[in-house]
Amino acid sequence: MKKLTILVGVTASIAIYRSAELVRELSKRGHSVRVAMTRTAALWMSPVIFSALSSHSVYTEDNHKEDGMPHIVIRDNLDLFITAPATADFISRAAAGHADDLLTATLLSYSGPRWIAPSMNPNMFRHPATQKNIDMLESYGYKILSPADGEAVCGDKGEGKMMPVQDIVSAIEDFAAHG
Numbered sequence: 624m625k626k627l628t629i630l631v632g633v634t635a636s637i638a639i640y641r642s643a644e645l646v647r648e649l650s651k652r653g654h655s656v657r658v659a660m661t662r663t664a665a666l667w668m669s670p671v672i673f674s675a676l677s678s679h680s681v682y683t684e685d686n687h688k689e690d691g692m693p694h695i696v697i698r699d700n701l702d703l704f705i706t707a708p709a710t711a712d713f714i715s716r717a718a719a720g721h722a723d724d725l726l727t728a729t730l731l732s733y734s735g736p737r738w739i740a741p742s743m744n745p746n747m748f749r750h751p752a753t754q755k756n757i758d759m760l761e762s763y764g765y766k767i768l769s770p771a772d773g774e775a776v777c778g779d780k781g782e783g784k785m786m787p788v789q790d791i792v793s794a795i796e797d798f799a800a801h802g
């Protein structure tokens with residue numbers, strides 16, 4: 624099976640810890656994994672964790688400024704750019720075509736496969752604004768990894784939990800095998 628070069632975008636959802644598991648599982652399977660975090664995500668979970676799990680330094684808002692054109696450097700030679708977890712706010716920024724942080728700028732400059740794994744409270748997910756943003760991203764060719772049904776950390780029930788890591792890994796392995 625082809626081994627992929629994958630950029631994992633990490634945003635500030637309560638499911639951020641699952642992203643570490645995703646990076647670990649993908650690295651274990653021999654994929655080359657790079658990680659880019661939003662400013663808030665990097666405050667919530669240390670980039671050191673992702674660096675250790677991916678064996679690469681992590682792109683954050685604070686460490687990329689000397690890299691010339693970081694959003695271009697990062698996106699070069701990628702096979703897949705997956706943002707997991709993706710917050711409602713990130714999805715809104717991406718749908719609007721914002722490029723005011725490293726993650727959105729990189730997303731906008733990358734034209735290869737872009738996958739988004741929404742992760743949020745069920746009401747946030749159901750909200751017409753979020754649904755409209757998701758439809759917009761789909762119309763741009765993004766693949767949306769449907770969130771799971773269940774009970775959110777706050778107790779609300781419904782769709783919104785990030786797709787289970789094993790399911791995301793299976794989808795990526797399938798993509799690696801069949802394109």
Ligand SMILES: Cc1cc2nc3c(=O)[nH]c(=O)nc-3n(C[C@H](O)[C@H](O)[C@H](O)COP(=O)(O)O)c2cc1C
Binds near residue numbers: 713
């Ligand atoms: C404890 C806590 C948990 C949160 N969990 C989520 C979440 O699961 N999904 C979401 O869309 N927003 C969540 N938010 C709100 C986001 O963190 C907030 O919109 C933030 O600005 C997103 O930043 P980012 O998209 O740049 O990473 C949470 C906020 C707090 C304080």
